[in-house]
Amino acid sequence: MTTASESLPDLPPMVRESHLVAPSLPPSSRIPVRSEAEFRALYQRSLTDLGGYWQEVANTFEWMDGWPASVALGGDFSTGYRFFDGATMNVSVNCIDRHARTSPSKIALYWIGEDGSERSWTYEELLDTTARLAQALANLGVTKGDRVAIFLPNLLETFAAVHACFRIGAIYNIIFSGFSANALAERIVDTTAKVVITADESMRRGRPVALKATLDSVLDRLPSIEHVVVVRRTGAAVAMKAGRDHYFDELLAATPDRADPVAIEANEPAFIIYTSGTTAKPKGLVHTGTGFLVGTYHDVLWSLDLGPEDIYWCTADTGWLTFPIFELVGGLAHGATMVAYEGALDYPTPDRAYELIEKLKITKIFTAPTFLRMLARNGDALAKTHDLSSLKLIGLVGEPLDAKTWNWVHDNVGAPNMEINNTYGQSETGSAWTSSAVGITSSKPGSCGLALPGHAWEIVDESGEPVSVGKVGYLLITQPFPTMFRTIWNDPERYRAQYFTRFGADRYDTADAALVDGDGHIWVVGRVDGVINVAGHRLSTMEMESALLSVPGVAEAAVVGVDDETKGQVPVAFVSLSASASDVTVDALKAKITEEIGAIARPKQVYLLSTMPRTRSGKIVRRLLKELVVDGHTSGDTTGLEDPEVLAKLEAELG
Template sequence: MVEEHTVMTGTRTYLPDPSIRDQATMQEIETRHREFRDDPGAFWDRVAGELEWSRPYAKVREWNHPHARWFIDGRTNITRNCLDRHVNNGRRNKVALIWKGEDDEERVFTYRQLAREVCRLANGLKSLGVGKGDRVCIYMPVVPEQVISMLACARIGAIHTVVFGGFGAGALNHRIVSAGAKVVITADMTLRRGKRIPLKSVVEEAVVEAPSVEHVIVLRRDLEQPVEIHAEIEVDYYGLIGGMARDCTAEEMDSADPLFILFTSGTTGAPKGIVHSCGGYMVGAYYTTKNVLDLKENDVYWCTADPGWITGHTYVVYGPLLAGGTVFLTEATPDFPDPGGWWRMVQEFGVTILYTAPTAIRMFMRFGDDWPNRCDLSSLRVLASVGEPLNPEAFEWFYRLIGKEKLPVVDTWWQTETGMHMITTLVGEPMKPGFAGKPIPGVVADVVDKAGNSVPPGTAGALVIREPWPSMMCGVYQNEERYRQYWSTIGTCYTAGDMAVKDKDGYFMIIGRSDDLIIVAGHNIGTAEVESALTSHKAVAEAAVIGKPDPVKANIIKAFVILRQGNVPGEKLKNEILHQVRMNLGPVAMPSEIEFVDSLPKTRSGKIMRRLLKAKEMGIDPGDISTLED
């Protein structure tokens, strides 16, 4: 159902099907908004009260800018709420996790079975000397053991840092060393488009100069030709858990204790380790999964993200398990062996909630309507998007073809740092293609000028969050100054680094980054990290990279490279440089284009002006160039 009216971009407004946009749903949304406005502390107290605490918290929040403490002095363990609570309260035999491999292998875990496997690995980690506060790096493919590893760390109070399995040895080493990881959990290989991609060999290279690592646990998936285990440091996954007890008492964690570190690419310098706490993160993940994604008891829920990213942490693992959902997980890529794979899985497994990325949607658009039309998608009831703004064309296709012009499309904006959804269109609310939506109940967002003043509707400004929220990061690992920058760039607000526009109805449109972060196919890639990988090649003297708009990936990376004297540009050298980036960072961060240049635009203080490179590339006005050196 469509109601047309003009907003600043001339977008259309879609009203959900009447069965979704009922009076009770709209009243519930308004009630949550009103309850939060009236008493934020009581609002979050009610949410947290739906979860189990081994020791009740004394106070909901203390706010001493820029640090907030949530659910003060409360004690819990997130796995007690993800597993034990359901095992003990009627969901013992409910399916928690369904996994499908690229080779059509399937595995199913009930909540009882998942809890048992988590406890076995938790006991195995303890046998290796891992305890509360120790860091464990998880570098794995999308398999059940990846989820089990995260939960096993949380069970014993170890802090996990999950690294995306597409990163190369250099990026992995940096994250291991930065976290001071005591143990690395990996696998022999991952399957991708019918090929076996080795992971263990990447880890072997990454730990050579990682003195904190005492053990590497290896999941051997290829049992016909098992990789060799080097006994001096490596441990076989199955051998480790084989004799372990199926029960493991959950470590009692203070609400403020760290749960995980997730490294996200920085705009300058090294990747920053975002730290999330046990209590606040748990409440935010639970609340948004239940109320934004509308997860119900009988749903089969599929978030297509890799657990190596924050979306996978919150909306593949913790959020849906906290809410007692049935999670579908797959190693398969969207277009292999053909572009119909995902739609066949929706049909086969009866997926009801599909949470995916605009990049995937745009890719499917290229293949036309035939592939999804071959499948019965009638099980779906909620569609959702994450990663970068869902452009209107992609929204229209998703809504029309997959949603049959009936289903809600939940376009979520949030970040690694926020830990949970912040701005979206809730199920039942009118949808505006190109607009993420409004701040959800519990979030105070605004669009402001440099002084922190709200700008009028239709005016671009910086996106900020004015008040703390439970799942906000509790720090940047070993970098207090960097954490404080988030809360001091514009007044006392949290500065998201995104530019936005708000319309007269309060809907937010995210229009791009205000810093040097590049979002490629939903992955946050820092310019500094790519430039460092480029300059590590012996022929490269200096490099700068920008994001260049792409119809499928949202952006591709273009590199501008200055060569050292005596080196001649050419295809062979270009391929060598690209290979260097692949080896350091993995294919996700490889530039799609390299241009050899004689100089780079810089400020008088020597900072590369990437926006000038981008403006020239896109043929637009570069704006103020008063600080340009030459």
């Protein structure tokens, strides 16, 4: 098939050589259009009345008062904006209660522990646990607007903890369970949380990870904490202070009553999620509950077409916003059966993920491209040892999926007509707002698809003027949508300075570099600082990584720009190889980038590594690789790494 973008010679090769792939699945009755032409028409209509469009989406839910809102969207970025002003609802009711009424015995959650432990809750059990925990928190003195820190891994109780806070109007902050004691303390100090919900331990790669002990080590620095609730995950003995510490099960046993849901105004804050930086203080992004529910429901509808019949697994850790978007809130809102897995996706055996798909008959997965590259690295034979025919769709976010891995997954994983959908979003946006519409729009290996209805955007140059098709520029959001964060906790000036300065107060600056091709597909090519300037030529690191990943035997690739006296910057590449690779050389890798992009992009150095530093959400942490080659050590934030011990190994390999 010839695409419009193939007639544009100025496009980068990875874009020019990509091709449209028709949807594998048939259109669903849940999605309000039946063709790509209808989708594009709906998108344009949605921009003419954004408030009205989002009010139509919000009609899906149960509201308590003030609905329909007299003003669906008021204000804008520069003056402050409000969706559904004055209307009230409760998120937990819409994610749990309404499904428990119609399907009380339906399995809501399957939980699988890394050690093989298994548990499940029906929607009625999820409702009962959530509502009684909400009452228990209220009995401990938690009221609307109080902050609750949730320091938990992927457990059934994590779902109950989040929705208990939604139920009584507490503002929660999920803190990644792999964080250090200092990172934990920093976030609790910032929010002045009144209660922490944690576990005795979690399991990671066969080893217990102490959570309660980590919290205890900094509690003397946390004067705001009045109570600690402890889930018995492993049953390990932990220190418990009478009057302050409470076991989760004992607290619920002593609380027979269910808390009634509190009416929450649509623009009230519901949770804080922190983003880590290199050296700066992490930012506490503030999201509303109502906007998050409406927008994530919409996101999951279009990008996953999730329904009550699905067995669905989001592989992310609950500490990263991907999990709340696509499972804790956006997933539960659709009434499907969710899968929550504790631990590493390739432990205790490389085919652990395949085992779960086969065992539970999982139909849809949302994950990161790194997960798929891990599967590809393990080869075709391993995939063929399991029945994966139940799997109909894989959705992705985090970083672009290269064409080689896309094709390998398409040929080796899931049902013959399985659909692959790469999306794009940020913690700040609260949803993946570019995507394919499942069963409706064509996809392209490597692209992030089309903007979903209700989302206005543009790509501009440094002066703020729109760029032409195929040109890399700054990706901006030009109108608010419900899932967008509203401010930075305790730091509104930083909110304005960081996101609404470079291109004015009326456009949100994503700090991501992107282009749009001739078919209207958006390609996010990396952070703005990931577009490097080599002797006056702006080059995308993603494009170089894509070229490296096309080499047989290359499993993962990362490219960074380092300072150079002559050229300003030069690319440096890092590559890990698949288990079967034996003849990949540094010269061949440099030659491939030269062949695909040009001599200007030839890396100064290529390092062959045994692994990469990754977050638990699957992103390669490129800035740490840059620190290792430039400084010989790392100095930035490493608390979110999937395996912090990997840094010492990489330092030795790069030394």
